[in-house]
Amino acid sequence: MIHLEPIVQTEKLSHVYSPGTPFQHAALVDVDFRAYPGELLGIIGHTGSGKSTLIQHLNGLLKPTSGRVLVEGQDIWESKAATRQARFRVGLVFQYPEYQLFEETCYKDISFGPKNMGLDEAEVDRRVREAAAFVGLPDSVLDQSPFELSGGQKRRVAIAGVIAMEPAVLILDEPTAGLDPVGVEQIMSNIHDYHEAKNASIIVISHSMEEMARRVDRLVVVNDGRIPLEGTPREVFAHGSELEEMGLGVPRMTRVFHRLNALGAEVDPSVYTIAQAKEAVLDALKRKGGV
Amino acid sequence: MENPILKTEHLTFSYPTEDAPKVILDGVDLEIQAGAFVAVLGHNGSGKSTLAKHMNAILLPSGGKVYVSGIDTADEERLLDIRRTVGMVFQNPDNQIVANVVEEDCAFGPENLGVPPDEIRTQVDAALRAVGMYHLRDHAPHLLSGGQKQRIAIAGVLAMKPRCVVLDEPTAMLDPIGRREVLETVKKLNVENEVTVVLITHHMDEAAQAGRVIVMSDGKIVADGAPRDIFPQVEMLRSVGLAPPETVELMYELRKEGLDLPLDALSDEECAQALYTLLSR
Numbered sequence: 390m391i392h393l394e395p396i397v398q399t400e401k402l403s404h405v406y407s408p409g410t411p412f413q414h415a416a417l418v419d420v421d422f423r424a425y426p427g428e429l430l431g432i433i434g435h436t437g438s439g440k441s442t443l444i445q446h447l448n449g450l451l452k453p454t455s456g457r458v459l460v461e462g463q464d465i466w467e468s469k470a471a472t473r474q475a476r477f478r479v480g481l482v483f484q485y486p487e488y489q490l491f492e493e494t495c496y497k498d499i500s501f502g503p504k505n506m507g508l509d510e511a512e513v514d515r516r517v518r519e520a521a522a523f524v525g526l527p528d529s530v531l532d533q534s535p536f537e538l539s540g541g542q543k544r545r546v547a548i549a550g551v552i553a554m555e556p557a558v559l560i561l562d563e564p565t566a567g568l569d570p571v572g573v574e575q576i577m578s579n580i581h582d583y584h585e586a587k588n589a590s591i592i593v594i595s596h597s598m599e600e601m602a603r604r605v606d607r608l609v610v611v612n613d614g615r616i617p618l619e620g621t622p623r624e625v626f627a628h629g630s631e632l633e634e635m636g637l638g639v640p641r642m643t644r645v646f647h648r649l650n651a652l653g654a655e656v657d658p659s660v661y662t663i664a665q666a667k668e669a670v671l672d673a674l675k676r677k678g679g680v
Numbered sequence: 681m682e683n684p685i686l687k688t689e690h691l692t693f694s695y696p697t698e699d700a701p702k703v704i705l706d707g708v709d710l711e712i713q714a715g716a717f718v719a720v721l722g723h724n725g726s727g728k729s730t731l732a733k734h735m736n737a738i739l740l741p742s743g744g745k746v747y748v749s750g751i752d753t754a755d756e757e758r759l760l761d762i763r764r765t766v767g768m769v770f771q772n773p774d775n776q777i778v779a780n781v782v783e784e785d786c787a788f789g790p791e792n793l794g795v796p797p798d799e800i801r802t803q804v805d806a807a808l809r810a811v812g813m814y815h816l817r818d819h820a821p822h823l824l825s826g827g828q829k830q831r832i833a834i835a836g837v838l839a840m841k842p843r844c845v846v847l848d849e850p851t852a853m854l855d856p857i858g859r860r861e862v863l864e865t866v867k868k869l870n871v872e873n874e875v876t877v878v879l880i881t882h883h884m885d886e887a888a889q890a891g892r893v894i895v896m897s898d899g900k901i902v903a904d905g906a907p908r909d910i911f912p913q914v915e916m917l918r919s920v921g922l923a924p925p926e927t928v929e930l931m932y933e934l935r936k937e938g939l940d941l942p943l944d945a946l947s948d949e950e951c952a953q954a955l956y957t958l959l960s961r
Contacts, residue, residue: 436855567852569723570923636857641926648952654959
């Protein structure tokens with residue numbers, strides 16, 4: 390994947406909040422971030438690490454204090470047209486997006502983005518229906534007020550509103566916060582469907598290491614406004630003690646297997662999902678039987 | 681014997697809709713004794729938050745009864761006593777903070793109860809110490825982390841000296857550090873301050889630390905027992921849209937392969953020990 394050109398990248402991106410005041414704070418320092426076409430990327434970092442500041446730069450919501458942001462090779466601050474284009478190519482779903490619904494019907498809410506893109510009515514209609522289908526909303530819901538729906542359904546409407554712009558990169562900040570395991574599974578599989586169908590890049594922020602371990606191709610760790618670690622989940626979770634120091638920790642299965650290893654069992658300590666853990670135990674038993 | 685601090689009898693609750701009324705709670709019978717630490721689990725829409733809101737008369741039953749220390753919550757005359765006995769903490773810390781200074785926020789409750797000023801001072805200080813926020817008492821709440829804000833919200837409730845605190849998904853919006861801070865605080869309240877705790881949560885690892893776990897689905901209680909009895913019931917949990925703790929799930933998967941392992945490995949340590957025993961046999 391590394392030989393591909395990044396679809397979104399930052400070059401020495403720095404952002405300082407409230408410069409010149411006593412509240413001056415450097416949220417990002419010389420960050421080189423890359424996301425590649427078609428990948429499912431996870432971003433982890435504790436509250437205040439700078440990860441939200443980073444993603445808000447990726448579609449031009451924040452302007453760098455210094456450094457550049459490139460979307461499909463184009464500097465998004467080069468011209469007004471480039472900034473506008475970046476907002477359409479990179480879709481951002483905030484935390485608790487259901488609080489941002491505002492229209493009378495779900496249909497109108499989902500169509501807000503594509504309408505702003507200047508698409509004709511037939512294309513807007515196609516996109517609204519397709520986006521609704523991606524997030525598993527039945528047609529009957531489209532004429533209802535979003536405020537009559539359950540929390541989980543509202544969140545789907547909000548995500549559909551961004552999907553309807555058909556972004557090449559879809560960024561979601563904690564899309565599953567506050568949902569039960571079934572709700573988590575549904576939303577993540579909806580996102581996965583969009584990822585597959587449009588070959589879109591997906592960037593997900595989550596606090597759940599277990600969720601990240603299960604789903605992403607690659608992980609980027611943000612800490613103190615920098616990126617100290619990135620790589621496959623296996624590579625990143627191998628740095629258990631460093632992650633602990635950053636207030637992040639590792640998936641539960643990794644913790645159990647580190648402990649098992651410390652007890653003296655000969656097992657691969659780099660497992661991070663239940664399926665891998667099961668495999669590792671069965672392997673160890675087989676080896677023992679074979680000796 | 682003393683009255684249970686919380687008791688429901690055939691509690692039902694429904695919203696009127698254009699068609700048939702929508703039933704949220706469907707005959708809940710529950711007793712919680714003073715000093716207990718009870719976790720309530722359930723999928724979104726299972727009725728667990730609605731149940732919580734009945735525990736200090738934010739909602740009143742459509743049918744059946746709710747008693748707080750033996751007081752019927754439908755008795756309007758006793759509303760103040762009920763609210764003094766049971767305090768409530770909600771999901772979003774930002775919606776619960778009313779003042780610009782931590783200690784003023786914390787004093788809001790006792791001020792409204794008409795507590796004399798010098799007593800307010802003592803109660804607020806004690807409450808902020810109990811949640812570990814005394815050193816930040818003159819700070820502005822909006823500049824604090826989510827976990828710290830949630831602990832202030834808990835202190836605000838504690839300053840009213842309730843005998844019971846009901847927390848409705850208090851960690852849902854927090855990061856792992858914030859979650860740990862809040863859960864440690866809640867456990868400390870229960871053990872050291874002898875406050876009865878009812879914790880509504882989605883997180884199995886939080887519920888595993890309670891003394892008793894109640895599982896709700898479709899407005900009914902479907903399981904009620906110690907964590908060690910509830911969490912090994914993998915199929916039951918899945919059938920109501922919940923997931924068992926990962927350690928239990930691993931044991932369950934390995935048992936399917938015919939291996940002899942205990943299902944009740946609730947902690948990392950128990951899980952590692954059980955696997956170690958298996959592998960060194």
